[in-house]
Amino acid sequence: MRIQVIILVCALLLVTLLSSEVAESRKSKTGSTSFEYKAINCRAYSASLTDFGGVGDGKTSNTKAFKSAISHLSEYASKGGAQLYVPAGKWLTGSFSLSSHFTLYLNKDAVLLASQDISEWPVIEPLPSYGRGRDAAAGRYTSLIFGTNLTDVIVTGDNGTIDGQGAFWWQKFHKKQLKYTRPYLIELMFSDKIQISNLTLLNSPSWNVHPVYSSNIIIKGLTIIATLPSPNTDGINPDSCTNTRIEDCYIVSGDDCVAVKSGWDEYGIKFGWPTKQLVIRRLTCISPESAAIALGSEMSGGIQDVRAEDITAIHTESGVRIKTAVGRGGYVKDIYVKGMTMHTMKWVFWMTGSYGSHADSHYDPKALPEIKGINYRDVVADNVTMAARLEGISNDPFTGICIANVTINMAAKAKKQPWTCTDIEGITSGVTPKPCNSLPDQGQDNIKACDFPADNLPIDSLKLKKCAYRIKHE
Structure with a gap:
């Protein structure tokens, strides 16, 4: 009798749910869709992907629908701009490109599913500052969401999801079956005024978010998750970018959570486009094999004025890592890190001058990197295997290292020697356990050493506006 009652109750609940769905569907057909969100700019025109033949069944390809919608809406670029709404559903798609003065908005129940049909991924030239693809020399697949030479472009939502279905690509990568470098989820090149916010990114084929040769960028409120053994699934990679703000992001990655880059060996040196004026704040990272924040290893165009604060790293290989060769x-200079909390780490601080991966054999062995002005303060870490591994380059030491107000609690099976230092110069103040001799303690009176800059970078003056989307259903 009890089982029959349970079945009856479940049936009634199912009928109620189905009835409410039908009613909601009827309501949407005769009513309107509206919501508000914050963005660097609002748009005068709005449309839904379904207006262009989009089908959210998880099986039908929507690549043509996205391309058609964006092509049509680009006509409004000079008339107040346009926004494309992706409603609830599973929207299978290959790569597509955005336009200027354009917003792509994902409903909270919208999922973009990356196609596993390789014909839907065009191949493009390698990045000029790299000289080749990151995985392969022949070129690279275009990212799922792509854009170049754009102004004022926004990818946002109500925490809608972009699923790269990366296992398909990871398997081919491990089996060396790919002629071209794997695609990223979002890549914008040579663009200005970019916002990527309030989204969940899953299972990227490779890097998740890659702004490159761009400026005035806000990356905010992202949840990025990839399975921990996944190859090169970096979270956010600002690359040869100026004036960038990354904040309020949660990242679980098979590689670095944030990796700051600027080109590779002789190609990056020749291209000469640095990453500078970068703010990273309120970042939470889990990455057992990599760093919460990495600087390099591709840093041949230079990295300068990076400010990171309020960083939490949990079960992560290292807190801040500098990789060069x-x-x-x-x-890499004028780096400031303030307020890090870390739990279960291999290394809190790691710098290496022997990260020897090269684009090809033509690099200049006389091209030595300059690493100076690296500042860390107000750091607490527990269950740490080794406090620091700081390895400069012979005849090219890393200089101006400053570490202050740091407490590191070592793990039960920690290394007997908590610090290793070669070819480095700097100072410390109020650091436990005692650092190596090349980082002499200046005493508690100098606890304010390594001060964080008091001024604001220009990106902090870029404020978000309250925007609205309203569209009637016939």
Whole structure:
């Protein structure tokens, strides 16, 4: 009798749910869709993907629908701009490109599913500052969401999802079956005024978010998740970019959570486009094999004025890692990190001058990187295997290292020697356990050493506006 009652109750609940869905469907057909969100700019025109033949069944390809919608809406670029709404559903698609003065908005129950049909992924030239594809020399697949030479472009939502279905690509990568470099989820090149926000990114084929040769960028409120063994699934990679703000992001990655880059060896040196004026704040990272924040290893165009604060790293290989090598050239300087909390780490601080991966054999062995002005303060870490591994380059030491107000609690099976230092110069103040001799303690009176800059970078003056989407259903 009890089982019959349970079945009856479940049936009634199912009928109620189905009835409410039908009613909601009827309501949407005769009513309207409206919501508000914050963005760097609002749009005068609105349309839904379904207006262009989109089908959200998870099986039908929507590549043509996205391309048709964006092509049509690009006509409004000079008339107040346009926004494309992706409603609830599973929207299978290959790569597509955005336009200027354009917003792509994902409903909270919208899922973009990356196609596993390779014919839907055009091949493009390698990045000029790299000289080749990151995985393969022949070129690279275009990212799922792509754009170049754009102004004022926004990818946002109510925490809608972009699923790269990356296992398909990871398997081919491991089996060396790919002629071209794997695609990223979002890549914008040579663009200005970019916003990527309030989305969930899953299972990227490779890097998740890659702004490159771009400026005035806000990346905010992203949840990025990839299975931990997945190859090169970096979270956010600002690359040869100026004036960038990354904040309020949660990343679980098979590689670095945030990786700051600027080109590779002789190609990056020649291209000469640095990453500078970068803010990273309120980042939470889980990455057992990599860093919460990595600077390099591709840094041949230079990295300068990076400010990271309020960083949480859990079960992550290292907190902040600088990766470079002979042949890189370029520089990493004026780096400021303040307020890091770390749990279960291999290394809190890691710098290496022997990260020897090269684009080809033509790099200049006389091109030595300059690493100086690296500042860390207000750091607490527990269950740490080794406090620091700091390895400069012979005849090219890393200089101006400053570490202050740091407490590191070592793990039960920690290394007997918590610090290793070679070819480095700097100072410390109020650091436990005691650092190596090349980082002499300046005493508690100098606890304010390594001060974080008091001024604001220009990106902090870029404020978000309250925007609205309203569209009637016939």
